[in-house]
Amino acid sequence: MTSPEQRLKYFYRVIDQRAGEDQPPLLAVSIHHGVVPRSTLTDDLPRAEDLSNYKLCEQGDIVLNRMRAFQGAIGVSSTRGLVSPDYLVLRPGPSTEARYLHHLFRSKWFIGEMSSRLRGIGGTENGAVRTPRINPEDLGDIRVALPSLEEQRRIADFLDAEISRIDRLSSRQQQVMRLLDERESAQLDLAIDNLAGRHGTVPLRRFLWGVDQGSSPQCEAVPAGDGEWGVLKVSCLRPGFFLPHENKRLPNGADPDRTSEVRDGDLLITRANTPQLVGSTAVVRKVRSKLLLSDKIFRVRLSHEISPEFVATVARGSRIRALCAASSNGASQSMANIRFEEVKAWPLPAVGPDLQRDLVERISRSRAQLDALRPKVNRQLDLLAERRQALITAAVTGQFDVSTASGRNVTDGVSA
Structure with a gap:
């Protein structure tokens, strides 16, 4: 009642x-x-x-x-x-x-x-x-x-059991995602280690022509629109990925530093981020105009002997990621910093253009295969979350009687 x-x-x-x-x-x-x-x-x-x-x-x-x-x-x-x-x-x-x-x-x-x-x-x-x-x-x-206290307890018992089952299924899907990440990392490390073992390593400084940074003026807390100037946030870089939408709009009337505008082919490295992400490296591709470096991002200029894609690929490996986390310093674990002197010491396999290109292409193909599986796992997680929410809502709003729902697969029978 x-x-x-x-x-x-x-x-x-x-x-x-x-x-x-x-x-x-x-x-x-x-x-x-x-x-x-x-x-x-x-x-x-x-x-x-x-x-x-x-x-x-x-x-x-x-x-x-x-x-x-x-x-x-x-x-x-x-x-x-x-x-x-x-x-x-x-x-x-x-x-x-x-x-x-x-x-x-x-x-x-x-x-x-x-x-x-x-x-x-x-x-x-x-x-x-x-x-x-x-x-x-x-x-x-x-x-x-x-409903009555007795009915409340019956509904709560039912939902506790069903949600626990859904959460176990979600946990298995999340484990699949972790295994995909681990496999990608293992494949990358194995390929880098094989090259380094056969050809040795050289520090990144051997290929450097220069480095520059932008500035971080006071910006608006919204992304810049098309045709507007924006300053890139550190979140624009993830290991191997450049995300141009992660920027803040430069206020009207502010004078942009045009020398800091990013261009296609730029190799960018974050000097400040969380310990897990500091030193994230990626190559800029197909970028729109009017996006500026901040003072927390290095832009690295390389000699013709090494490709920026090769550097970005090797920088995703666990060895350089561990070096970044270990050498970073900062006032708190929420934001860490690395010095460019430490970036210069990054060890790279001492290989020529052909082997550089081969590594980048092999890792790109492998990543694409694994990336094709991730949306499928995410879709399963989304469906389970929808079923979870639909089940809770249906039970507490009286859309079905939980006493007759026990023993059948209600998570498939409730509309999301």
Whole structure:
């Protein structure tokens, strides 16, 4: 039996108990994993050294990240702990099953209700852009009709089991993707090592004619449109890939440094990025005009003895990637820097143009074969995510009776 429609705030209490001297484990809310110990997601220290203002949550409380709740950053805590003071901690009432409420919050219908109530879009506070978030008053004002406690538990049990099955299938597809990445890396390393073993190595400095960098003027936080000047961000480079859309628009009236405009055939290397991506190298191909280097990207000029594609291919190998990560330095693990002196020392197989071209072509063919499989795996992951969402929404909105759904493959029977 379903109760009359009521405001959501009548089914829980908002808990605002601060830690003070109490210091249980620090928790975080993950979109994919719910409420988990923060240490399982990151090694970074919390932003605040003093955690006394953090909120306490107890086992069974629902924790909601107000900025990312509409993306699924909600979960039921399985332990007592501390959460960010900006999170919402909700304690379900005696007639409400926490797991059911958690599933309801993640349903497509409820996400739409939350999204329509987000506050802070486009506004500023103390000169900074406010991040959209759900306010507790607006959340509590959403009207819902909950079934009986017994039915809530039956629905929660059903969804826990079915979602666990879907998540296992997703995990297998993600493992396939990891294996594809590992195979590509292994093939590349084997090809580079074979050349280096037969012909030896030489440092990149042997082929250098010069290097330059751009500048990083104050830009707008949107990409430049066609015909507009833009400054490339470090995210425009991934190992072996150049992504020209990753740029920021130069404001009207600002004078572009035309000597920093990138051109077809340029070899670019990031000098600043995360430790995993610093030193990312790629060759610019088919680039539009009016894109500028930033001061965080090297443009390297080479002698005719070596091709930029060969350098970019070898730079994707694990040896140079490890050198970049090991030699990088910075104030935090979120941004690391390398010096060009370290780039000059990159070891390259000492081979001529024919073997350089052969390596690039073989690796390109191998990469294309693996790249053809990746969209298929991603499509399977997308379908599983759609089924997961459709199943949750159908169950909590009463589109089917879970007591008759058990024992059949409901993930195939629910429309996404």
